Amino acid sequence: MTETNILPEVIEAPVSGYDAFSLETLQDVHTFDGEQREIAPVVYMEKYGYYAITRYAEIQKALRDWRTFSSTDRPFYAPSAFRPRTLILEDPPEHTASKAAVFKVFDAENLAKMSTYFKAEAERLIDNLLADGPAEINAYTDLSVKYVLKVFPDVLGLPEEGRELLLKFGDAVFNVFGPPSDLQAAKLASGTEAMEWVESNTARDVQADGGIGWQLYSMADEGKISEHTAQQILKSIFAAGFDTTTASIASMIRAFADNPGEWQKLRENPGLVDNAWEEAIRLYPASRYGGRWATKETVLGGVRIPEGAKILTMWLGAGRDPRQYDAPDEFHVDRDLKNAHLSFGFGIHTCAGNQVARLEARTLLRAMVERIEKIELTGEPRKTVNYQAFGHDHVPVRLTPAVSA
Amino acid sequence: MTSETMLRTPATLTRQPLQVRSKRSASDCVVELELVHPDGAALPGWQPGAHIELHLPSGLSRQYSLCGNPDDNSSYRLGILNDPTSRGGSSYVHTGLAEDDNLEVSGPRNNFELVESPEYHFLAAGIGVTPMMPMLDEAERRGARWKLTYMGRSRSSMAFWQELAAKYPGKIDIHPDDEFGFPDLGALLGKPRDGVKVYACGPEGLLRALEGICAGWPAGTLHLERFAPKDPAAAMAPAISFRVKLALSGMELEVPPGRSIVEVAEEAGAPVIFSCMEGTCGTCETRILSGEADHRDSVLSDEEKAANEMMMICVSRSKSDVLELEL
């Protein structure tokens, strides 16, 4: 190692005994990831031999610098049928072509068509739930899952039969990048049940004319991407596009149930719907971390990262970085987020489905704000236990309808 | 707070779906929209200077001035500039939106009221003419002395000028840059005096110039409508074009005013990716090889902007005639 271009303030990453993947950690990731964040912007996780970037500013910086922080390898990476390399494990120029293709199928025109449909379904769903007055439900299964598994697969042109497998598939996808364990084995086994359904529904010949899959395969015909890439992109959409949104929406409802004053604020000013959703996913990001590797030795936040280091970008903790947000554990629908959080990642790997996810969630929230006067907890919410995903699978609430004119 | 209050929330805060009754071209870069209630119900009232907010399917919201007749509560009339730097915004209205489509709308709201005055001088540039149109009618109704100076790139780009010239002969001064060059604003306004209100709407450059000139006028003379700050690209509506060299693709392209680098490059087949088109997500960050960027994003710090190494090509432009990018 040469010393020439390294400033004296540069430190080695503090060595941490933290196990980000132990069952104890997974019960309360906000607390434990938050503790690491307060140690240093970059820590070395001795148990696995990986580096972790823990703070907002440093994660954002790393995600912008894809030349230094490459996506082509990452902690715990091994080839997996759940996590195709396309997009998530690509760097430019390959990544650019795949990403342009996936953004193309979520362009303004396609989103416009989705919008009208999402709204009608969101309103119908809430109206049905509240048809007999106040309703006691599990906001995860009875609202979030019901809505997401209706609207997005419809848009993709998927059969009714077997849709719930998408959640199992997603659950496996978000446990691939972590150490072998009983938890991982169980998640992967359950995901395997979904694999056949996913394979057959991403095949070229089942895609409805004009649908999202058909548009991707058409791009392959035009030579913009390969046919294999088209299928892998479609699979990535299946993998990343369902339990992320169902988890986020359930978590958002929990945030409102915990903070009745914020619901009232939103009812008084529905113009805050969009911001309220961003605030909810800042507080409860559906994805806990990402992964990169250092193509050369570098210094981030004053901490040296050696060439070849494998790195976790811990954006769940960064969502509550007090350097970035005042009172970061609090939920405020009118918080000034200054346009930014890292819950959809940042830079060239910014979530490919961010506009769809936003459209789904905002549309549902708007329909709720217009129709629901009160959201109250009726029991203890339960968080999911996952390596990479964060969410709630049980949010018991009573919804009280607004008295209409 | 109860649902009672919710029900009484003023119409300006709630959104309602309105239907596009007609959409037609009003110049080579402006479309005119007429929005109605799908059931034909009356729309909330408004005063000259008001705007509404369109909530587009992409999740973006954009504000547009009302340019119709406030006494007619059956429809709202808008003039919308095709500004591809706000992709998903105006470009959606231009290319994605069709007659009979529904759009979520909130408002009207008014930050640009026409105060009483015996005399008005209205100055509009480009799409800035829209809030002025109902003001002219109102000034006329009040029996005030008034004139409108309407500036723009060329007559073909300027919306509604024939309509205005025919309605108010002698009071409308049409000023296309390609015929007369950029006007001498000081000479147009004349000597500082009492009893005149100056109303202006247009790109930031024009508004700044007017602020400078009107500093010597009685306080309260100048009333400005800035384009919504949410749409920084429109706020600084670029008045100049530049060339962009794409080093990796081996192309050199012209980026005209009102179009973004991303859009021009994508159209030419260069490999670009983008998501927010607002300069917030970092997806389109690109390395600068030569030339000087005109940064308009909210990702880069001031130091990074000054360093001139990287830029967000969805909203940022060029200060130099040619900008070379690693693209």
Ligand code: HEM
């Ligand atoms: C609230 C819901 C969602 C959240 C919180 C979320 C979060 C994320 C994050 C943090 C990344 C960055 C990964 C990285 O940089 O390593 C990402 C990437 C991605 N997301 Fe999402 N996502 C959501 C919904 C969706 C949906 C609905 C889709 C599909 C329609 C989707 C498809 C993807 C894909 C394909 C990528 C890979 C992009 C790339 O590597 O360039 N996501 N997502």
Ligand code: FES
């Ligand atoms: S596309 Fe988001 S910053 Fe340019």
